[in-house]
Amino acid sequence: MSDVKKWGDEEFWGLGYEFDPQWILTPHQKELQAKLIELSRTTLRDNAIESDKKLLFPRKNFEALAKHGFLGIFVPKELGGMGENHVAAAMAVETIARYGCASTAMCYTMHLGAVAAALFRHHNNKTLTDILRRLDKDVLIGTLSFSDPETGSHFWYPISSGAEKVEGGWKVRKKASWTTSGGFADWYVIQTTSPDFGGNYGDLSCWLVLKDEVKAEPSKWDGLGLRGNQSGTLEVDNVVLPPDRMVGPKGDGALANDECVDPFFLLCSSACWNGIALGMIDIAKRHTTTKKHVDVGMRVCDYPTIQDYVGEAIIDTNASRALTFQMARAMDDATNNCDWSIHKDLTAAPRAQTLPWMWQVKFAAAKNVAHVTDKMLHACGGTGYKPGLGIERYLRDGKAGWVMGPTNEVLRQFVGKSALLGFESLDYWNTSINERVLANETKKMNSSQKKAFAEKLLAEAQGKAAE
Numbered sequence: 001m002s003d004v005k006k007w008g009d010e011e012f013w014g015l016g017y018e019f020d021p022q023w024i025l026t027p028h029q030k031e032l033q034a035k036l037i038e039l040s041r042t043t044l045r046d047n048a049i050e051s052d053k054k055l056l057f058p059r060k061n062f063e064a065l066a067k068h069g070f071l072g073i074f075v076p077k078e079l080g081g082m083g084e085n086h087v088a089a090a091m092a093v094e095t096i097a098r099y100g101c102a103s104t105a106m107c108y109t110m111h112l113g114a115v116a117a118a119l120f121r122h123h124n125n126k127t128l129t130d131i132l133r134r135l136d137k138d139v140l141i142g143t144l145s146f147s148d149p150e151t152g153s154h155f156w157y158p159i160s161s162g163a164e165k166v167e168g169g170w171k172v173r174k175k176a177s178w179t180t181s182g183g184f185a186d187w188y189v190i191q192t193t194s195p196d197f198g199g200n201y202g203d204l205s206c207w208l209v210l211k212d213e214v215k216a217e218p219s220k221w222d223g224l225g226l227r228g229n230q231s232g233t234l235e236v237d238n239v240v241l242p243p244d245r246m247v248g249p250k251g252d253g254a255l256a257n258d259e260c261v262d263p264f265f266l267l268c269s270s271a272c273w274n275g276i277a278l279g280m281i282d283i284a285k286r287h288t289t290t291k292k293h294v295d296v297g298m299r300v301c302d303y304p305t306i307q308d309y310v311g312e313a314i315i316d317t318n319a320s321r322a323l324t325f326q327m328a329r330a331m332d333d334a335t336n337n338c339d340w341s342i343h344k345d346l347t348a349a350p351r352a353q354t355l356p357w358m359w360q361v362k363f364a365a366a367k368n369v370a371h372v373t374d375k376m377l378h379a380c381g382g383t384g385y386k387p388g389l390g391i392e393r394y395l396r397d398g399k400a401g402w403v404m405g406p407t408n409e410v411l412r413q414f415v416g417k418s419a420l421l422g423f424e425s426l427d428y429w430n431t432s433i434n435e436r437v438l439a440n441e442t443k444k445m446n447s448s449q450k451k452a453f454a455e456k457l458l459a460e461a462q463g464k465a466a467e
């Protein structure tokens with residue numbers, strides 16, 4: 001492979017390979033990367049403009065990716081996939097976001113999250129195995145539908161959902177407030193409270209739902225950026241699913257989150273934010289090295305201020321990429337290079353050990369892209385503010401990083417709280433009592449307030465006991 005990054009027959013106009021951590025990639029992964037750059041040049045990048053302008057789902061881009069086998073990038077070879085690993089997945093998402101289309105990169109991220117959830121539990125499931133075999137041949141796009149309208153970015157808490165055993169399978173209901181590729185995907189992995197739910201929201205189950213079983217409202221989708229990603233509402237309205245549509249055993253949802261959905265979403269979405277940051281630096285390089293100020297005879301890139309902007313953006317973005325790829329490699333090491341056969345043992349969860357690190361990866365990437373988007377706009381001046389340069393679209397796309405769940409507010413608290421108070425203090429499903437807060441509040445009550453409060457609690461306890 002050439003050491004010179006190519007854009008068609010010419011040298012690439014942005015940053016060269018000397019600023020990419022190429023040593024992390026195998027020779028085959030470098031070939032895949034070059035293929036994705038070429039696909040971006042010929043197809044994905046032009047479609048990105050159309051997707052953004054017309055709120056168009058990037059199906060054409062998925063078709064192009066499927067032609068080269070990218071929908072099954074880490075599907076085992078015996079199922080017709082590429083048999084690649086976590087590093088390859090992160091590289092692919094980053095490359096698509098950087099040179100091609102950020103909306104496609106996000107839809108691809110959600111697709112890979114769904115593929116991981118399916119691979120995790122496909123071993124005794126013919127329907128899942130059949131989908132995995134046909135991903136590229138039939139361009140079967142998957143996605144994850146988790147976020148609930150009642151619980152916002154606490155996507156692990158699906159209040160508006162439920163499932164019960166019925167004649168012929170399971171009756172499943174779910175309302176989702178956001179679903180990337182909603183109404184356009186061919187298959188969905190969704191999460192609900194488990195059948196026989198007894199009030200513990202940590203008791204979750206996963207389901208495979210097909211496109212004709214969901215109600216989506218794509219016409220209502222509109223967003224600041226990632227406008228092609230069509231993240232609208234979704235409803236599964238008491239649909240009866242055949243028995244094998246439960247993904248994994250009953251109650252497997254929390255483990256599936258920790259082992260697959262979270263690690264893959266955090267890894268690939270971070271790669272997407274890194275790719276957007278790099279895409280902006282590339283454009284800023286091209287623009288500032290060509291734009292001249294005739295009065296002083298300087299190009300924009302000749303001002304030290306602009307050099308500082310670009311220098312800092314490269315350093316910060318590469319720090320984020322280094323962490324992202326380091327964690328991808330850590331997951332490769334922990335899973336024998338993404339060997340899905342380890343999950344024949346239903347308790348195997350090596351990726352889950354990395355979660356506290358994966359929170360840091362996403363926080364760093366989303367924080368960085370927000371900063372870099374601002375600085376590259378500043379570097380390109382008013383020209384960057386107009387759509388023609390592409391900076392403006394990337395800026396809007398990049399803003400999704402911070403607010404997508406788990407949001408950066410939630411992540412920094414997870415990390416700080418677990419470091420200070422222990423992991424058990426995170427209390428995802430709101431079940432542990434904060435005795436300090438309770439004691440502090442009751443301390444403020446006078447005796448009649450205490451009495452009234454105690455009576456209220458007693459009545460509630462008696463009501464519960466009578467239920």
Ligand SMILES: Cc1cc2nc3c(=O)[nH]c(=O)nc-3n(C[C@H](O)[C@H](O)[C@H](O)COP(=O)(O)OP(=O)(O)OC[C@H]3O[C@@H](n4cnc5c(N)ncnc54)[C@H](O)[C@@H]3O)c2cc1C
Pocket residue numbers: 110143144145146147148151152153154155176178179180181223226229231400403404405406407408409410413
């Ligand atoms: C482009 C895009 C694509 C998406 N795609 C999908 C998808 O495919 N599937 C899916 O399931 N979801 C998806 N989502 C949803 C996403 O993951 C979040 O659920 C959603 O962004 C939450 O929005 P909200 O308005 O409910 O935020 P809220 O949850 O109401 O948050 C509002 C503010 O409160 C803060 N906050 C919330 N909880 C806490 C806390 N415990 N501590 C401190 N601060 C807190 C937040 O950080 C934020 O600042 C997508 C979102 C976007 C923007």
